[in-house]
Amino acid sequence: MAPTFPSRALLLTFVLVVTITFVTSSPLRKREFPSLDGNQQGGIFSVLGIAGLGDPNDTTVYPRLEIRQLEKNTVQWNVFLLGLQRFQNVSQEDKLSYFQIAGIHGRPWVAWDGVEGDPDEKSQHNGYCQHGNTMFPTWHRPYLALFEEVLYLNARQVILEWPNGTFKDTHMAALTSLRLPYWDWAAVPPANEGSMPWSIQRPTIPITLPSGPSEITNPLASYHFHPTPEWPDEGDQRWKAFSQTYRHPTTRQTGAISQNGLVANTLDRNRQSMQNRVYNLLAMTKDYMSMSNKYQPGDSLESIHGIIHDTVGGDGHMLWLQYSAFDPAFWFHHANVDRLIAIWQEVVTQTVVDGQTCELDQQHLIYFLPPTDSSPTALKPFHSSDTGDFWTSDSVRHWQTFGYTYLAVQNLTDTDTIVSRVNALYGTSARPMFSDPLSVYASPQSSHKRSISISGASTFASRRQYTVNIRLHEVSFDGSLKFYFFFGEPVTGDAVDWVDEQGFIGVTSVLAASVQGGNEINTVVPLTAALEARVRILDLPNMEEAFVDDYLTGNLRWKIVQVRSTVLSQYLREKVLIRLQANGDVLDSESIPGIQLSVLWQEVEPAKSTLEFPSLRGALQTLKEASEDEVKAGEFCKPTLDSISLE
Numbered sequence: 158m159a160p161t162f163p164s165r166a167l168l169l170t171f172v173l174v175v176t177i178t179f180v181t182s183s184p185l186r187k188r189e190f191p192s193l194d195g196n197q198q199g200g201i202f203s204v205l206g207i208a209g210l211g212d213p214n215d216t217t218v219y220p221r222l223e224i225r226q227l228e229k230n231t232v233q234w235n236v237f238l239l240g241l242q243r244f245q246n247v248s249q250e251d252k253l254s255y256f257q258i259a260g261i262h263g264r265p266w267v268a269w270d271g272v273e274g275d276p277d278e279k280s281q282h283n284g285y286c287q288h289g290n291t292m293f294p295t296w297h298r299p300y301l302a303l304f305e306e307v308l309y310l311n312a313r314q315v316i317l318e319w320p321n322g323t324f325k326d327t328h329m330a331a332l333t334s335l336r337l338p339y340w341d342w343a344a345v346p347p348a349n350e351g352s353m354p355w356s357i358q359r360p361t362i363p364i365t366l367p368s369g370p371s372e373i374t375n376p377l378a379s380y381h382f383h384p385t386p387e388w389p390d391e392g393d394q395r396w397k398a399f400s401q402t403y404r405h406p407t408t409r410q411t412g413a414i415s416q417n418g419l420v421a422n423t424l425d426r427n428r429q430s431m432q433n434r435v436y437n438l439l440a441m442t443k444d445y446m447s448m449s450n451k452y453q454p455g456d457s458l459e460s461i462h463g464i465i466h467d468t469v470g471g472d473g474h475m476l477w478l479q480y481s482a483f484d485p486a487f488w489f490h491h492a493n494v495d496r497l498i499a500i501w502q503e504v505v506t507q508t509v510v511d512g513q514t515c516e517l518d519q520q521h522l523i524y525f526l527p528p529t530d531s532s533p534t535a536l537k538p539f540h541s542s543d544t545g546d547f548w549t550s551d552s553v554r555h556w557q558t559f560g561y562t563y564l565a566v567q568n569l570t571d572t573d574t575i576v577s578r579v580n581a582l583y584g585t586s587a588r589p590m591f592s593d594p595l596s597v598y599a600s601p602q603s604s605h606k607r608s609i610s611i612s613g614a615s616t617f618a619s620r621r622q623y624t625v626n627i628r629l630h631e632v633s634f635d636g637s638l639k640f641y642f643f644f645g646e647p648v649t650g651d652a653v654d655w656v657d658e659q660g661f662i663g664v665t666s667v668l669a670a671s672v673q674g675g676n677e678i679n680t681v682v683p684l685t686a687a688l689e690a691r692v693r694i695l696d697l698p699n700m701e702e703a704f705v706d707d708y709l710t711g712n713l714r715w716k717i718v719q720v721r722s723t724v725l726s727q728y729l730r731e732k733v734l735i736r737l738q739a740n741g742d743v744l745d746s747e748s749i750p751g752i753q754l755s756v757l758w759q760e761v762e763p764a765k766s767t768l769e770f771p772s773l774r775g776a777l778q779t780l781k782e783a784s785e786d787e788v789k790a791g792e793f794c795k796p797t798l799d800s801i802s803l804e
C-alpha cells in the first residue's frame with residue numbers, strides 16, 4: 158500500500174507550526190546562575206534545564222544515570238544528596254522551593270510562575286498536569302528539567318558555602334555532570350539486589366561534609382513538610398495528619414510508618430510483568446497515540462507508569478496524583494518514564510511510520526502534537542523564555558535541549574543499535590542492569606525472590622502473543638482499582654500477600670484522580686511469558702488458541718482491589734491498609750460498572766537476531782471475553798453440562 162500523505166489541511170498545519178516556531182523562538186538565553194535567595198515570586202522563571210546554566214559556550218549534554226549507577230560515583234552522589242537536602246529545606250513560600258515545584262502537579266492548586274492553570278473537571282481546581290491525553294509524555298519533560306535545574310542550583314549553593322580547598326574543588330568538578338537520576342523499575346536489577354533501590358528506602362543515609370562524615374535523614378525516602386499545610390478535608394483528615402510523605406503507610410493517622418519493604422517486595426514480584434510490558438511497548442507499539450496514553454486500546458506508557466504510582470503509594474502520597482510529586486520517588490520514577498519516551502523516539506525514527514498512524518510525521522520524526530489541535534498546546538506553566546513563551550510538545554521533542562540525555566540513546570552505531578540495546582535491557586535475554594562484578598552491593602531490606610510462575614521474558618517462539626485486556630468505561634469513582642492475575646486460586650486472602658502466590662502472573666491498576674466519566678481507560682497484563690512457562694513445565698500442551706482457551710478457563714483467576722478515600726476505614730486491619738475488596742463482596746456493579754475483561758491474542762513473528770524486534774502479524778483477536786458475572790466471580794466459568802454438546 159502506498160504511504161498515505163497528510164491531507165492539505167494537515168500540511169498547512171505543518172507549515173503554520175514551523176512558521177510560529179521560527180518567529181518566536183530565539184536562541185535559549187543562558188542566565189548564568191539564577192539566585193536561589195528568597196523573594197522568587199515575581200518575574201518569569203524560564204525553564205531551560207541545566208542547559209540554561211553557566212558558560213553559554215558549553216553545550217555538553219550529560220547523561221542522567223540510573224540511581225544505583227550514580228551512587229557509585231561517590232563524590233557526585235554526595236553532591237546529589239546534599240543538593241536535594243538543601244532543596245527540600247527551602248522555604249515553602251519560595252517559588253523555587255521543592256514544595257512549590259512539587260505542587261505544580263496538583264495541590265495546593267495555586268498559580269506557579271504567575272500562570273493560571275486550566276480548570277480541571279475532576280478536582281474542581283485549576284491545574285496543569287496532563288494525564289489521560291497525548292501530552293502525558295511531553296508535559297512531564299520540562300517539569301523534570303525544572304526540577305533538575307533547581308536541584309543543580311541547590312547543590313552548587315551547598316558547595317559554594319564550603320571553605321576553599323581540594324574537597325570543595327572535587328565536588329564542584331563533580332557537579333558539572335550531575336543530572337537527575339532515574340529509577341529503572343522494569344530492567345533486571347543488579348545481582349543480589351531488588352527492583353527498588355535501597356538508597357530510596359533507607360531512613361537515614363551517609364554523607365560527607367568538609368568537617369567529615371555524617372548521617373542525615375534520607376531526602377530520597379521522604380519529603381518533610383515545613384510546615385504541614387492546612388490541606389482541605391478530602392473525606393478524611395490524613396493529609397493534615399501526614400507531616401511527611403509516606404509509602405504504603407500503616408495508617409491514615411498521625412504516627413504512620415512507610416512500608417518500603419512491602420513496596421519493594423511487590424515491585425520485585427511484578428517486575429517481570431513490567432519488563433514484558435515495557436518491551437512490548439518499545440518494540441511493538443509504533444504510533445504515538447497508542448504509546449502515549451491510556452485512553453487508547455491496549456497498553457500505554459501512562460498505564461505502565463500508573464502501577465508504579467499505585468505500588469509505591471499504597472494508599473500514601475504516590476497513589477494520589479494531586480500529592481504524588483511530593484514523594485521524592487516521583488522524580489526518579491518519572492525520569493525513567495521520560496527515558497523510555499526518549500528510547501521509543503529513537504526506535505520509531507528508525508522505522509517507517511506510515512502516514513495513517515502519524516500523519517504529521519514527514520521525516521520519520523515524531524510530531525508531539527495533540528491531533529485535535531491546530532496549533533501546539535502550551536505546556537503550562539513552563540516558560541521557555543523570559544518574554545513569556547511556553548514550551549510545547551513539539552519544542553521539547555529533543556530532550557538534549559535541556560542539557561541531558563540517557564546512556565541508552567547515546568553514541569548509537571550500526572552494530573550497537575537502539576534495537577539491540579532495547580533487547581539487551583528488556584528483551585528475552587535481558588541481563589542485569591550494568592552487569593559488572595564490582596557493582597554487587599547488598600540492599601538489606603530488598604527481597605531477592607523472583608516470581609516462580611513467570612521466569613523469563615516472552616520468547617514468542619510459539620508465534621503467539623496473549624494479553625489480558627481490561628477496559629473501564631463510564632467509571633466515576635475516587636480511588637484506584639488494581640487487578641491481580643493468577644494461575645490457580647490464590648491461597649491467601651490478604652491482598653498484600655497475593656504477589657507472593659505461586660501462581661501470581663502480574664498486577665496492573667487504574668489510577669483514581671485521572672478517571673473521568675465517559676472515557677474508556679485501558680490497561681493490560683501480558684500472559685505470553687506466563688503461558689510459555691506453563692508449556693515448558695508441560696502443564697499446557699502448546700500455545701495454540703484452543704489449548705490456551707481451555708487452560709485459561711480452568712486456571713486463570715483474578716482479584717480486583719479498590720482503594721477509595723471514604724469507605725476504607727471499616728476494612729482497616731492491623732498493618733494492612735489496603736483491605737482487599739475482591740470480586741462480588743464489595744465491588745458491586747453499581748459502584749464500578751463497566752469493567753470489561755478479555756483475553757486477546759495476536760500472531761507474532763519472532764525476531765531472528767538481537768538486531769531485530771518481533772513483529773506483529775495479522776489482527777488483534779479476542780480469545781475470551783468475560784461476562785459481567787465472570788468479572789465479579791474472578792474467573793471464566795467452566796461450561797455447564799447442558800451447554801456441552803453431547804455428540
Ligand SMILES: *[C@@H]1O[C@H](CO)[C@@H](O)[C@H](O)[C@H]1NC(C)=O
Binds near residue numbers: 212213214
Ligand atoms: C564564547 O565564545 C565566543 C566566541 O567563540 C567568545 O567570544 C566568548 O568569549 C565565549 N564566552 C565565554 C563565556 O567563554
Ligand SMILES: *[C@@H]1O[C@H](CO)[C@@H](O)[C@H](O)[C@H]1NC(C)=O
Binds near residue numbers: 243
Ligand atoms: C534548613 O533551613 C533552616 C532555615 O533556613 C536552616 O537554619 C537550617 O540550617 C537548614 N538545614 C539544612 C540541613 O540545610
Ligand SMILES: *[C@@H]1O[C@H](CO)[C@@H](O)[C@H](O)[C@H]1NC(C)=O
Binds near residue numbers: 321
Ligand atoms: C576562595 O577562592 C576564591 C576563588 O578562587 C577567592 O576569590 C576567595 O577569596 C577564596 N576565599 C578564601 C577565604 O580564601
Ligand SMILES: *[C@@H]1O[C@H](CO)[C@@H](O)[C@H](O)[C@H]1NC(C)=O
Binds near residue numbers: 564567568
Ligand atoms: C558517547 O560519546 C561521548 C563523546 O564522544 C563520550 O564522552 C561518552 O562517554 C560516550 N557515551 C557512551 C555511553 O559511550
